[in-house]
Ligand SMILES: [Ca+2]
């Protein structure tokens with residue numbers, strides 16, 4: 001495999017694991033707090049505490065350490081973060097989205113864990129960029145960029161084609177209009193090949209409304225309007241993509257937070273037929289404030305399970321898939337992560353073939369928005385990894401993983417809205 005293929009493969013495999021890393025802005029955080037979890041049976045009980053491996057801490061030292069050059073300064077208001085090989089040198093680069101500065105910045109990785117800004121500067125925009133995503137949408141083996149935005153009339157997706165000078169130029173036909181204006185805006189954006197023609201399509205949604213929009217790619221950088229899917233549930237909506245019923249076709253798992261009084265959240269599978277059609281399965285109830293963070297096989301049975309965060313709660317839920325896209329709480333779920341979890345990624349950190357959780361937590365109720373990266377090792381429940389939780393820059397609402405120093409171990413990058421920086425931790 002050449003370097004480009006390797007990095008694209010890395011990106012694509014990670015992109016399946018990573019869902020909903022776009023996070024609420026700090027001002028959108030709900031107010032109430034709670035110390036007990038709401039189980040599926042509706043019974044209040046204490047959440048599972050994460051144990052810490054006291055002996056392991058002294059035996060091996062911390063499981064992650066800051067990369068040379070971390071925190072990487074990227075400017076204020078950084079949100080969405082992607083690790084991908086932009087300049088095709090085989091090393092993962094860092095792409096960050098900046099709402100306040102109205103730009104998207106690229107920092108080139110050296111394969112040793114250091115990042116330096118591209119010479120031609122960030123991609124300057126005349127609008128506030130929201131969710132970002134990358135894929136090669138015009139099949140020239142150079143990564144392209146999608147950016148969600150809105151104005152007072154409509155919500156849009158902008159497409160920028162990457163060039164061989166590590167720059168981006170807006171594609172013909174961009175921006176694409178995806179929906180009419182709606183009060184409130186909490187968008188997500190993914191490139192994925194929904195209709196199995198080998199060309200990346202767009203799945204996007206404004207999490208404040210109960211719809212999800214599909215646009216089909218033509219493989220040349222153009223997109224045509226596809227179906228608008230209605231979502232079940234109440235409150236705010238999130239989604240993740242993966243084949244959860246094992247028929248080889250991409251499905252969509254959606255979660256809703258519950259109504260205004262935070263009644264139970266719910267999780268619903270929409271089974272894809274690879275033509276843009278989706279059949280809805282029965283909903284599973286879960287704790288209030290549910291947001292799908294990622295789909296990953298958490299118990300090693302080859303079926304994708306769901307990891308959920310819960311608004312303003314200090315815990316995550318893991319729901320196990322029965323193999324047909326119906327979910328129920330894993331033994332011990334929900335799991336306490338200490339603070340409000342925003343971004344969650346699943347990866348095998350300690351290479352024991354068991355799924356581990358990497359969680360960006362923020363004390364979002366008060367300045368200075370103290371942030372941590374919790375690393376929870378999977379097995380019989382979850383155990384804090386040696387040294388976890390790790391410090392991150394203030395307001396670390398977004399997190400991603402990749403092997404940035406190319407030693408075969410999972411590394412973490414978390415962007416900080418208030419911290420003007422990206423915290424990069426190298427796995428040891
Ligand atoms: Ca391209």
Ligand SMILES: [Ca+2]
Pocket residue numbers: 192193194195196197198199200201216217
């Ligand atoms: Ca397609």
Ligand SMILES: [Ca+2]
Pocket residue numbers: 242243244245246247248249250251271272
């Ligand atoms: Ca499927």
Ligand SMILES: [Ca+2]
Pocket residue numbers: 402403404405406407408409410411426427
């Ligand atoms: Ca590494």
